[in-house]
Amino acid sequence: MKKLLIFIMICTSLIANDYNDAIKLYNENNFKDAAVSFEKAANSGNIEAAYIMGYIYTGGQGVKQNLKESLSWYTKAAALGHTNAQINLGFMYIGGQGTKLDYKKAAYWIGKAKASGSSKAALLWDEFKLSDYMEKN
Secondary structure (H helix, E strand, O other), X not given: OHHHHHHHHHHHHHHHHHHHHHHHHHHOOOHHHHHHHHHHHHHOOOHHHHHHHHHHHHHXXXXXXXXXXXXXXXXXXXXXXXXXXXXXXXXXXXXXXXXXXXXXXXXXXXXXHHHOOOHHHHHHHHHOOXXXXXXXX
C-alpha cells in the first residue's frame, strides 16, 4: 500500500510538472514547446491541459490550426466536467466549427455548463434558444 501511495504521488508530481512547464513556456510565447507539454499533461489526465489543447488548436498557437482536433480536446475536457470546455464545445456545434452544425449537441453541452452555474452558458442558452433543442423524455 505504501508503494502504491508513493507511485501515485510521483505520477501526480510528473503531471503537475508537465502542466507547470507548459504554463511557463506559454507565458514566454514559446507556443510550440508549450503545446507539447500541455499535450503530455492532458494525456496524463490533466483536465485543464485538455481544455487548453482545445484552445491551442482553435487558434493555431504552436500547432497548425485544426478545428477537428480542437473539438476532440474540448470533448475530452467537457466530458470530465470542465465548464469552459463545455461552453466552447457547444459553441463549436452552434457554428459548425470542426463539425457539422448540431443544435442538439450544443444544447447538451451548454446545458451542462448552465447546470453547473455558468452565467456565460445561461446567456448562450437564452440567446440561441437552446431549450428548443433539448431531447424530450
